[in-house]
Amino acid sequence: MKSDQTLAVVFLSVVILLSFHMSQDIVYGYDRSGPTNLIGILILAVFLYAALALPGRRSGYMILLLGSFFAIMMPVIHTSGPGVRTEVVKSSGGLFFLWTLIALGVSGAVSFVLSLQGLWRLERNVWRFLLWILVTVAAGGALFGSLIYFLS
Numbered sequence: 001m002k003s004d005q006t007l008a009v010v011f012l013s014v015v016i017l018l019s020f021h022m023s024q025d026i027v028y029g030y031d032r033s034g035p036t037n038l039i040g041i042l043i044l045a046v047f048l049y050a051a052l053a054l055p056g057r058r059s060g061y062m063i064l065l066l067g068s069f070f071a072i073m074m075p076v077i078h079t080s081g082p083g084v085r086t087e088v089v090k091s092s093g094g095l096f097f098l099w100t101l102i103a104l105g106v107s108g109a110v111s112f113v114l115s116l117q118g119l120w121r122l123e124r125n126v127w128r129f130l131l132w133i134l135v136t137v138a139a140g141g142a143l144f145g146s147l148i149y150f151l152s
């Protein structure tokens with residue numbers, strides 16, 4: 001299996017796990033249900049489009065790199081500070097919630113590495129590669145910061 005196909009398959013699992021995670025956050029009270037969830041649906045649609053329609057392109061790798069980073073951060077965010085609430089862990093869906101977090105982190109890490117490899121194949125020059133990584137991180141930080149600002 002080619003690495004672009006592997007990346008697409010792994011990132012499809014990231015999209016599925018992120019959709020489960022979004023719904024579990026609503027069920028367990030970490031997030032509210034409402035029109036703001038449409039932003040999450042739009043982001044998942046962009047990630048899905050990048051995985052299916054943009055394989056082998058710089059823009060696809062950059063979008064998947066951002067999505068992978070967000071997937072890696074989900075377990076970090078939920079386990080930092082007070083951690084996962086006790087009532088969530090003891091509930092009937094607690095095991096699935098924790099498994100989703102772990103699987104999301106693992107599949108996000110694998111797709112992050114595969115995205116970096118794909119971007120490296122496109123950009124053999126180290127400085128251009130680092131420039132595109134910097135652009136991707138800056139865009140992701142701006143997106144994340146604006147989402148936090150507008151949703152709070």
